[in-house]
Amino acid sequence: MNQNQLKKLVGKKSVEWVENKMVVGLGTGSTVKFMVDELGRRVKEEKLDIIGVTTSNVTAKQATELGIPLKSVDEVSHIDLTIDGADEISTDFQGIKGGGAALLFEKIVATNSSKNMWIVDESKLVNKLGAFPLPVEVVPYGSQKIFDRFEQNGLNPTFRKKIDGGLLLTDSDNYIIDLHLGTIDHPHELANYLNKQVGVVEHGLFLDTVDTVIVGRQDGPQVLQAH
Numbered sequence: 001m002n003q004n005q006l007k008k009l010v011g012k013k014s015v016e017w018v019e020n021k022m023v024v025g026l027g028t029g030s031t032v033k034f035m036v037d038e039l040g041r042r043v044k045e046e047k048l049d050i051i052g053v054t055t056s057n058v059t060a061k062q063a064t065e066l067g068i069p070l071k072s073v074d075e076v077s078h079i080d081l082t083i084d085g086a087d088e089i090s091t092d093f094q095g096i097k098g099g100g101a102a103l104l105f106e107k108i109v110a111t112n113s114s115k116n117m118w119i120v121d122e123s124k125l126v127n128k129l130g131a132f133p134l135p136v137e138v139v140p141y142g143s144q145k146i147f148d149r150f151e152q153n154g155l156n157p158t159f160r161k162k163i164d165g166g167l168l169l170t171d172s173d174n175y176i177i178d179l180h181l182g183t184i185d186h187p188h189e190l191a192n193y194l195n196k197q198v199g200v201v202e203h204g205l206f207l208d209t210v211d212t213v214i215v216g217r218q219d220g221p222q223v224l225q226a227h
């Protein structure tokens, strides 16, 4: 199986955890796209009765087209389960997310969910986080100052750009600065530092968040429990 087939495998598999009457957080990305397709199939064919809470405009569009009823995070009393992708997961189940620039809403939905499940192909599992550039969402005003500070602190920042060369804007009209760190030895310390920077809206370190990981492997999906 190639990477895309592994993503499809875990995307479909994850929907087995969705039950009638659940409020389900719907992540963002190419793996999640397969999950939302399968959820849409169950809503249509099995009359599965759920409410989705999306984490990006892209996922909201797909879910709407598939007939999945949606509410915003502020309109629901709770979220039973959020299913999302990840860019890296370390052996101690810490994660980097935001490769698809949806980290802000993903973190809001994740922190308001009773359970979080991540679906990944096996290439996303790492010993230590950091090979994947860490996304940091920043308010445009003052973003050059934050960038300069990151550079002075040796965090190797780059502004994320669109294909046409312009700066990428998130769904909340912010910029993304990617930090090219190589390895992150102390993720909690780095998260604390980033949380304190004025102008930083959110960062892609998702620490102590995930409960269940489904890994797409050549011999089938593997379910890992984090806690």
Ligand SMILES: O=C(CO)[C@H](O)[C@H](O)COP(=O)(O)O
Binding pocket: 027, 028, 029, 030, 031, 032, 084, 085, 086, 087, 096, 097, 098, 099, 100, 101, 102, 103, 106
């Ligand atoms: O965090 C994310 C988007 O902000 C995605 O979940 C992450 O980038 C994984 O994406 P993909 O499933 O396409 O590999």
